[in-house]
Amino acid sequence: MTPLRPLSRLAGYRTSIWSMVLLVSILAVATIVIIDSKTSVITTASTIEYPNTLPPFPISVDPDEKLIVENPLVDSYMQSYVASNHTAPSIGDSWFDRTVAKLATLDWYQNIATPATRILVIQSGERQEEVVKNFSRILRWTPDEAKIFTDRIIAEAPTLQDGKLYPGRYVVAADASPDTVAVAVAERFNAEVRLRYEDAIADKVPLETALVVASLIEREAYDFTDMRYISGVIWNRLFIDMKLQIDATLQYARGNQSSAAGGRWWPVPTPADKFIDSPYNTYQNTGLPPTPIANPSIEAIIAALNPRNTECLFYYHTDDGTFYCNKTYQDHVAGIAKHLKTTE
Numbered sequence: 001m002t003p004l005r006p007l008s009r010l011a012g013y014r015t016s017i018w019s020m021v022l023l024v025s026i027l028a029v030a031t032i033v034i035i036d037s038k039t040s041v042i043t044t045a046s047t048i049e050y051p052n053t054l055p056p057f058p059i060s061v062d063p064d065e066k067l068i069v070e071n072p073l074v075d076s077y078m079q080s081y082v083a084s085n086h087t088a089p090s091i092g093d094s095w096f097d098r099t100v101a102k103l104a105t106l107d108w109y110q111n112i113a114t115p116a117t118r119i120l121v122i123q124s125g126e127r128q129e130e131v132v133k134n135f136s137r138i139l140r141w142t143p144d145e146a147k148i149f150t151d152r153i154i155a156e157a158p159t160l161q162d163g164k165l166y167p168g169r170y171v172v173a174a175d176a177s178p179d180t181v182a183v184a185v186a187e188r189f190n191a192e193v194r195l196r197y198e199d200a201i202a203d204k205v206p207l208e209t210a211l212v213v214a215s216l217i218e219r220e221a222y223d224f225t226d227m228r229y230i231s232g233v234i235w236n237r238l239f240i241d242m243k244l245q246i247d248a249t250l251q252y253a254r255g256n257q258s259s260a261a262g263g264r265w266w267p268v269p270t271p272a273d274k275f276i277d278s279p280y281n282t283y284q285n286t287g288l289p290p291t292p293i294a295n296p297s298i299e300a301i302i303a304a305l306n307p308r309n310t311e312c313l314f315y316y317h318t319d320d321g322t323f324y325c326n327k328t329y330q331d332h333v334a335g336i337a338k339h340l341k342t343t344e
Helices: 007-046 074-081 095-103 128-139 143-155 178-192 199-204 207-220 224-239 247-260 271-275 298-305 329-339
Strands: 117-122 168-173 314-317 323-326
Touching: 074 298, 117 128, 128 143, 143 178, 168 178, 207 224, 207 247, 207 298, 224 298, 224 314, 224 323, 247 271, 314 329, 323 329
Parallel strands: none
Antiparallel strands: 117 168, 314 323
């Protein structure tokens, strides 16, 4: 007679079987989610249509007159004529949104569901080097091919390194050439921005200036409401020749050195950074930096042209993203002490 197996061993076998079933189920669900998310991204990016005509951007600022007269049509313009391209994850994003944003940068993810195509993502607020690095990894470009893309983009009007790589998702062939991708990115910027930037707007705020202001806003704000108030603070400081003192410009100035040393493109600023020798150091130099420091979303561009009419000259965010601004430095310090439990 065959001896009976101990009950504990039978229980162990059952536990192992159920563990395997659970693992297989999790993997199956994960695979479905990944495939579905990529299909959704491709569908969204592939169905972008550029209208033949779009109304010009609204504008509320007059730098020559040092005036901000708010345009009441800004919000309705955003609702009717702007499809958000703010692709960078924000505080309010769900875990799924953040996961999909991360997956879109991974090679293996790009081969699932549609191996013949690749999804390229330009995140709002990225600098050109980050974009080129991500594109090169996904499309397996050589350094020479990456340079072709960079040179082609910079040659597009306006001739800027950053500021005109329009954030969003681009679906291209898996073997897309650098020139093909550069044309796609340039066409998106031209369709969404340049065609709406009429001469009457450029006469008040040249496109290059708007892109510089928008790039600062993009790196400093969390949403469109934030963007317009921060835009108001930036223009208020420019009107009175007050140094902008924006930390994001220090990050940009340090980015090349940090990346070369194996660090990040956007290192956390330190007090010593306020004294670095760079034309982008807005703690030492008055006025705007010489070029955009990042590639802004269309929301940031519109905010640059349409600041809030505020008396604020200072602002800060709490850890949960709540925005505060103040007219005086004394109120600014007091607010920081109250909301951030620290002093400057």
